[in-house]
Amino acid sequence: MPQVTFIEHNGTAHTVQAVIGKSLMEAAVDNAVPGIDADCGGACACATCHVFVAPEWEAKTGTRNEAEVAMLNFAAEVKPNSRLSCQIEITAAHDGLVVHMPDGQH
């Protein structure tokens, strides 16, 4: 199973086992990582699983889809590397992935 690391706004890191075929958001929620609310449960309808993908990983996590762009439009503190983690499907290539979290999910 690929290992992925979520880094909270205050710097606390959480390294967890992700499941291939599930989403990055689920890796956080299933392992009780604080700071990923995922209110809509993965429907790309709330923007509360917002993460910043470390630059060296952007190529492997792909680009935002249309619905994701629409939802991210309303998140606080959006950056060029902002993604909704429910829209990133885990593959073997994501072993070692690092993402940072904003200081709140809206």
Next chain:
Amino acid sequence: MNDAPFPPGLTDHEAYSLPLDKLDVSQGRLFQNQLHLPYFERLRREDPVHYCADSQFGPYWSITKYNDIVAVDSNNKVFSSASEFGGITIRDRRPEVRRESFIAMDAPRHDDQRKAVSPIVAPQNLARMEAGIRERAGKVLDNLPRGEKFNWVEKVSVELTTQMLAILFDFPWEDRRLLTRWSDVATADIAAGVVKTEEEREEILAECLAYFTRLWNERVNADMQPDLLSMMAHSPATRNMTPDQFLGNLILLIVGGNDTTRNSMSGSVLFMHRNPDQFAKLKANPALLDSAVPEIIRYQTPLSHMRRTALADQEIGGKLIKKGDKVVMWYCSGNRDDTAIENPNAFIIDRKRPRQHLSFGFGIHRCVGNRLAEMQLKIVWEEILKRFDRIDVVGPETRVFSSFVHGIEDLPVIIPR
């Protein structure tokens, strides 16, 4: 612990006495008397995407299941919120009194106007506001009578949410109850008697516009401040609004910030009273507020529905919704859908996934103030738990006659000495 799907003593005869095609869940009296839950339970079971051909609001579709509601709410290209088609409530306003606001507007204009005000509830601003919210909540709670009956809605819920709103607008403090009045007037069902006619409603809302226009004129020429009016006055997306759009956005922000949290605050006292085991759990472990707060908001569902208008034919749940049809997403029903939420009729403060509820809506119109609402509820309960062993509800509550605002007007309580 389990609340029955309908109040004890009531049989379900009313909800099941009519043929399916005559079922009309839009009647305010159903919500006022808490009869709506068995109606929706029947619809979810027998006809989850339901067409009502004839009601006081005209024909409409009801979307009653959790996943169908998320699908409609997320599909803003087909399901429009625009005021020109009727906006976001089941009640169509007459064309001459329809007004825009960013909730009743589609992308991209919606996006720009929403972004003009959304920073007020960004994490840094919430952190800035927290101490003030706690201080005001403490003051209100400290001044409550002990050992005598009073209306929790009036003395706590209305007072605290109105104070919050006055802070957000930087509204003259001594006049803040005007905000409550305008909120009530804006949403009232004519049959409920708050206003007797649409003309009377418009007259009172014109006073609201005049008052706020005075404030706008002061702010637009002053430096930018972190209040909602200054933010609108200084944003390119909102500074040239017509008076009607300005009033539309004011009503949106007043109702959104006032009527909703007010009713969750009132409902929470009722839920704790009726579920003493849950209250005991919370008292023993106040950290459970992190899950209790979203559970309160789910259980209350302060806005029973949001409405959309189909811009194209679209299938939902096996039914064909036609272009131009009115579509009502019943959040109050989706929040009790047992195919999405386990044991949904029970109030459980430590649910596994408490944030998975529909009360804030989903998609681009999702409640902009959701985190502020949660923070207000959390703080008021933290302060309650510090002060009171219990709050006894000592009589039946009085509810609002409305299928839109799911509200409580009177909640008689006694806080023991």
